Amino acid sequence: MKIKLKLYATLRDYLPAESGGKEAMLELPDAATIPDALAALAVPVGLAHIVMINCRHVLRADVAGRRLMDGDQLAVFPAIGGG
Amino acid sequence: MDKIVRINLSDLSSKIEPVPAAWVGLGGRALTSAVVASEVPPACHALGANNKLVFAPGLLTGTAAANSGRISAGAKSPLTGGIKESNAGGTAGRMLAKLGIRALIVEGMPPEDKWYSVHLAKDAVTLQEEQELLGQGNYALVQAVQARYGKPVGVISIGPVGEMKMLTANISVADPESHIRSLGRGGLGAVMGAKKIKFISIDDTGTPPVMPKDAAKFKEAARIFAKTLLDHPVSGQGLPTYGTNVLVNILNEAGGLPTRNFTSGQYADHDKISGETMHDTIVARGGQPTHACHPGCQIQCSQVYNDKDGKYLTSGFEYETIWGMGADCCINDLDDIAMADRIMDDIGCDSIETAVMFGVAMEAGVLPFGDGKGVVRMLKDEIGRGTTLGRILGGGAAQVGRVYGITRVPVVKNQGIPAYDPRAVKGIGVTYAMSTMGADHTSGYAVATNILGVGGHVDPLSKVGQVELARNLNIATAAIDSTGMCLFIAFPALDIPECLSSLIDMINACFGINLSGDDVTALGKSVLKTEHAFNVAAGLTKEHDRLPEFFSKEALPPHNVLWDFTPDELDSYWNF
Numbered sequence: 036m037k038i039k040l041k042l043y044a045t046l047r048d049y050l051p052a053e054s055g056g057k058e059a060m061l062e063l064p065d066a067a068t069i070p071d072a073l074a075a076l077a078v079p080v081g082l083a084h085i086v087m088i089n090c091r092h093v094l095r096a097d098v099a100g101r102r103l104m105d106g107d108q109l110a111v112f113p114a115i116g117g118g
Numbered sequence: 119m120d121k122i123v124r125i126n127l128s129d130l131s132s133k134i135e136p137v138p139a140a141w142v143g144l145g146g147r148a149l150t151s152a153v154v155a156s157e158v159p160p161a162c163h164a165l166g167a168n169n170k171l172v173f174a175p176g177l178l179t180g181t182a183a184a185n186s187g188r189i190s191a192g193a194k195s196p197l198t199g200g201i202k203e204s205n206a207g208g209t210a211g212r213m214l215a216k217l218g219i220r221a222l223i224v225e226g227m228p229p230e231d232k233w234y235s236v237h238l239a240k241d242a243v244t245l246q247e248e249q250e251l252l253g254q255g256n257y258a259l260v261q262a263v264q265a266r267y268g269k270p271v272g273v274i275s276i277g278p279v280g281e282m283k284m285l286t287a288n289i290s291v292a293d294p295e296s297h298i299r300s301l302g303r304g305g306l307g308a309v310m311g312a313k314k315i316k317f318i319s320i321d322d323t324g325t326p327p328v329m330p331k332d333a334a335k336f337k338e339a340a341r342i343f344a345k346t347l348l349d350h351p352v353s354g355q356g357l358p359t360y361g362t363n364v365l366v367n368i369l370n371e372a373g374g375l376p377t378r379n380f381t382s383g384q385y386a387d388h389d390k391i392s393g394e395t396m397h398d399t400i401v402a403r404g405g406q407p408t409h410a411c412h413p414g415c416q417i418q419c420s421q422v423y424n425d426k427d428g429k430y431l432t433s434g435f436e437y438e439t440i441w442g443m444g445a446d447c448c449i450n451d452l453d454d455i456a457m458a459d460r461i462m463d464d465i466g467c468d469s470i471e472t473a474v475m476f477g478v479a480m481e482a483g484v485l486p487f488g489d490g491k492g493v494v495r496m497l498k499d500e501i502g503r504g505t506t507l508g509r510i511l512g513g514g515a516a517q518v519g520r521v522y523g524i525t526r527v528p529v530v531k532n533q534g535i536p537a538y539d540p541r542a543v544k545g546i547g548v549t550y551a552m553s554t555m556g557a558d559h560t561s562g563y564a565v566a567t568n569i570l571g572v573g574g575h576v577d578p579l580s581k582v583g584q585v586e587l588a589r590n591l592n593i594a595t596a597a598i599d600s601t602g603m604c605l606f607i608a609f610p611a612l613d614i615p616e617c618l619s620s621l622i623d624m625i626n627a628c629f630g631i632n633l634s635g636d637d638v639t640a641l642g643k644s645v646l647k648t649e650h651a652f653n654v655a656a657g658l659t660k661e662h663d664r665l666p667e668f669f670s671k672e673a674l675p676p677h678n679v680l681w682d683f684t685p686d687e688l689d690s691y692w693n694f
């Protein structure tokens with residue numbers, strides 16, 4: 036399956052140079068999980084502080100086991116804040 | 119010795135008074151709200167002689183505690199019609215605290231059409247007529263005042279917008295580089311303009327730092343506190359690296375970034391105005407991505423943004439301003455937004471109210487969406503000069519909505535809704551509806567728990583748990599706003615228990631008292647109840663604790679969500 040992985044803030048350093056620096060299309064085996072997608076770009080799971088699939092938050096406890104589906108947009112942020 | 123300084127413009131007198139028993143142990147917002155509640159008739163005209171403008175450093179301001187240098191200003195707000203407290207960094211808070219001034223109360227109205235300035239120094243309060251600096255913008259004014267005294271005195275001032283008493287007027291506070299921080303919201307600059315005070319200067323020469331009663335205990339607590347700020351990833355890394363504008367992308371991703379006057383939750387050009395882009399731009403132009411708005415700030419979320427030629431353009435360039443001029447007005451050029459930010463600081467208008475206003479004005483066809491150059495021109499030539507159109511725009515979002523017959527006007531109690539759409543970030547919507555301040559994200563920042571995973575997670579799209587979350591955050595914030603702490607200490611405070619316990623230990627060591635965590639919560643509750651009682655007496659009823667109708671009628675893409683709280687659910691906020 037194909038998914039889009041969007042990385043933000045300091046995590047953008049993990050994107051390959053040819054990606055344009057914001058997101059990458061990933062080809063993953065069916066039944067791949069969020070950690071599988073992160074591993075494809077060597078992003079440490081521990082830095083994935085906020086994770087959204089298709090604009091909805093994934094609870095931190097669910098990140099490890101959450102399976103991805105073809106066409107998913109996975110967005111990952113380190114710890115950030117403001118206000 | 120601690121004192122209250124009272125300036126009365128009606129008889130041009132100044133007095134130094136002891137702190138009355140009822141106000142001992144209060145600082146910042148707790149003190150400004152206590153003074154306003156006890157001395158300002160709630161039904162008075164906010165721009166009349168009976169309103170009072172109160173400045174107060176926080177309880178810990180002036181000490182060596184990290185991030186403790188905030189100053190609060192309070193009054194009846196001419197914008198919301200209720201009580202107002204607004205706080206900022208800069209150097210003034212620390213200097214007031216070092217002079218032992220727990221509160222400066224400005225009251226009455228001058229009998230003649232003359233303007234004044236106030237100078238505060240060790241054992242001296244001077245009220246004098248001011249002519250030379252009338253009409254000046256804040257940047258030039260700070261330079262001129264500091265040149266007059268030959269040293270970097272603290273400066274609290276209003277620009278032309280405050281002189282003209284427009285409802286968007288803010289009060290500026292000079293930062294350590296003589297740039298501008300803002301007591302932004304609620305039109306407090308118009309109250310200062312009504313008192314005809316152009317600026318207040320503060321010279322703390324000859325005063326020692328504020329000494330805690332128990333220096334050893336204080337030092338140890340301050341060390342633990344500072345470590346928690348460093349250890350938490352948001353205050354230790356996220357905020358210093360990207361500043362608050364890192365929020366553009368995450369709010370966009372979550373579908374809660376109000377766009378094109380609150381008609382969508384996502385902005386196609388979000389990356390052009392994002393914190394990531396801004397960081398790279400600042401670095402490439404030799405600006406400063408990390409900067410402290412007051413001495414002793416350890417988090418340093420501020421920054422210095424240079425123009426294309428590498429010259430200083432603005433600082434304290436915050437997410438809410440960039441969101442407002444960016445996504446909400448669809449201006450996708452950061453340089454245009456930075457120029458607008460600089461002009462707003464200079465002429466002295468609240469960048470949130472003004473940005474929300476421009477979103478409404480664009481919907482009304484006053485200028486097209488995306489017209490950054492038009493915004494810059496109108497700020498300078500219309501609002502800054504007080505033309506008829508400028509005075510309409512300078513009245514804020516609610517006024518422009520009324521003048522142009524617009525129904526999609528994002529305000530609560532007439533104050534513009536900032537940066538987080540309440541339909542898609544429901545916890546902050548409860549804060550907007552219920553806050554004693556009108557729509558104010560800082561009064562109970564539920565975004566932390568709804569979006570940022572700080573203090574746990576409460577689903578932003580569901581109603582479940584939001585009223586309780588907003589209530590608890592508003593209570594905690596009222597207490598934090600009284601300490602002189604920057605609100606961003608709330609990120610570690612929500613996740614690391616030692617942050618709050620060491621903060622309380624610092625207060626106890628400073629004053630030789632023995633507050634518990636429950637006492638601090640009780641302080642927060644009592645501040646909110648005092649403010650609420652003032653608002654009710656001023657005529658703000660339950661029906662004012664509501665969001666505008668369009669939020670429950672127009673579904674917000676991409677989640678296509680509505681605002682769906684019942685009045686009873688909202689009113690249960692006050693069950694404490």
Ligand code: SF4
Nearest residue numbers: 411415417419420604
């Ligand atoms: S964290 Fe930011 S707003 Fe808070 S005191 Fe520091 S620079 Fe000012």
